[in-house]
Amino acid sequence: MSDDTTLDDHSTDESLPIQTDPATGIDHEKAQRGVRLVLDAIGEDPDRAGLTDTWQRRIPEMLETLTEGDRQAAKPTMRTFEATHRDLVVKTGIPVYSLCEHHMLPYHGTAHVAYRPDDEVVGLSKLIRYVRWQSRRLTVQEELTRDIARGLADELDAGTVLVEISATHMCEAMRGIETETTTTTREIVGEPTAAERERFTDAIARTDGETR
Known part of the structure; x- marks a missing residue:
């Protein structure tokens, strides 16, 4: 029996959803068919006991969660409050989990965020939620x-934003060089002062020291 015949046979199974979820944009049937095909390609039996829920339910549901960053409806509401100061706001140690678009393997680590408020500030928990939302894609x-x-510069109307991420990539640790290393990236919007840059760097160093 060919792969196409196998997939077509299962595409009519009444237990499988056959439409795109309007809330998430995920086509469950295509996801299920795709996972079945991958399992078959590596010599697995998609219908064995340990794998039936994998392609029928778990992978499609996982894809819904891990691609929330592509959906504006999933973006957290960035409720703001009147700023009472113009000092740099720094939030360190934010967990990051994302998917490498080259290998569809995860990379994970820590994000550090800082911004100089103009007229408004946002609750610190919203910074965590915003980073999580952006990373899910x-x-x-x-x-x-x-x-x-x-994104934070636009959401908060902040002229100065600093973001640093340090992460380990499973596409390096599990394949390729098969070595676990850390990659660090930094992005700056606006022109932070030397004192603000130093404060941001010092806050990261303190966080890194506490986690070791």
Whole structure:
């Protein structure tokens, strides 16, 4: 029986959703068919007990979560408050989990964010939610760092934003050189003062020291 016949046979299974989810934009049937094809390509039996839920439910649901950054509806509401100062706001140690667009393997690490408020500030938890939302898509670390910085500048109407991400890439650790290293990227919007740059760097160093 050919691969196409196998997939076509299962595409009519009443247990499978057959439409794109309007809330997420994920076509569950295509996701299920694709995962079945990959499993078959590596010599696995998609219908064995340990894999049926994998292609029928788990992978499509995982894709919904890990691509939330592509959907504006999933973006956190950046509720702001009147700023009472113009000092740099720094938030360090934000967990980052994303997917490399080259290999679809995860990279994970820590983001550090700072901005100089103009008229408004945002709750610190929103910075964490915003980083998480931006990271949930297929991207590369350099692009993610840039998008977080520029996105926050737009969301908060902030003239100065600094973002640094340090991450380990599974496409290096699990394949290729098979070595776990750390990649660090930084993006700056605006013109922070020397004192602001130093404060940001010192805050990162303190966080790194506490986590070791």
